[in-house]
Amino acid sequence: MGGSIVAIGMGLAVIGAGIGIGQVGSKAMEAIARQPEAVGDIRSNMILMAALVEGAALIAIVMAFLVR
């Protein structure tokens, strides 16, 4: 099992993104439950925010690949 510290870094990045996307998703679900008529706006904003959170994790993972 090579690249142990890199793997840990990747894991931490994924945990961070997981918490972030989980928050985005849960708040979006709450918002949809409160205002079902705004589902279209909320959905596209949710995807946008999830993508932005994901971006930070992706940079971490690619950095991990580069310093391997």
Place this chain on the structure above:
Amino acid sequence: MSTSFKLISTFIATVVLSLSAFAHDHNHDQGQDHHNYNEKADAAAHVDDLISHEDDHLSCDLADNHGHEEFDPGNTAFHHIGDANVYSIGPWQFPLPCILYNTKSGLDLFLSNKFGFDFMGHGDGHYAYKGYVLDAGTIRLVQDPNFPKEKTEIKGIVHDSLDRAYVCLGDQMYPTYNKSTADFGVFGGGITPFFDFSITKNVFAMILVVLFLSWVMIGAAKAYKKRQGLAPKGTQSFIEVIFAFIQDEVAKPFLGKHYMKYLPFLMALFFFILGLNLFGQIPFFGGANVTGNLAVTMVLAILAFFVTNLSGNKHYWGHIFAMPGVPKPVLTILTPVEFLGVFIKPITLMLRLFANITAGHMVVIIFVSLIFMFSNNGTSYIGGYGTAIVSTALTLFMMAIELLVAFIQAFVFTILTASYIGAAIEEPHH
């Protein structure tokens, strides 16, 4: 309150756990190192010893029984998501044109069947041609200038632990250069003395998708002219839904009244990415992983970068270099961060699409690989058949997810590009 407490405690627990895991691993490594050192205490230099040790392992005997070595799911996955100079539909392998430029011998043009690959093979060439060999679908150049230039039968190609390839000709082993890629060698390969401009599997898939999209789009456009005032029909009605969705949900909210200027670019991005995402998921049809190729997504991101920054107005640049209403000392920190943000935005665009598509394909391949792993390379029938059922179900599930991801990622790329352009062309509100 309780949510943030849970978050913080989860984070602390994770850090502690991962640190303890690291400490354990570190100790393990040290122990092994120590052991090795004892074993080779008489060797003069540790590094030299390592290299010769590796070379001892590698011999051309391995080239003969290719395919009987231990199954490596990681390498298999990288091979299958990679680009190739062979187009395979089911078990049939079709040659593709190779366009190679070498700094020494100049331009070479030939079809990849010169390398002589097998029906149902994995794209390993049996012949070397002009110093080039076909290794698992990709072209490599032999480093030795004395290597025969005409078509020569080779014994095989072997790889060392760092994925360097060696060509076996007779009893001689010739090292090769890395693959020629444009992704700066993140996944092997890199800038090499030869440049591969071949119409590879990915390029061919791109041409196919572009032709298909042009046919569909031009057909739909013609239908609007012909059937003015009538209800949409055929492909026209299918395209109209997606087109109107991107226009109303992406272009108008982010770009405001100037949206018509950027709409063609956004539509081209969306349909190009969507088409390639979906094309890459057709099973047994080439499996061209175009949007999961860093070079392709890099070009798309560079286009987005230029469109964003070339249309940026005074207001946009002012917010980057001198954010209004911010004290001078803060600006010394804020300006570099904002300036880096200009480049980080397209980089994340590039990575997001690449990583999502690649990860999806990789998971499918790993699920299929489970069959080989649990059946001990085909020796255990119970393990093989048992896992086959489970992994088929998992693969189908994963492909359904991937279908969703194909749409989401095309949409995300478009919406983020639109939001970056929107930020660049926004007018001040005062």
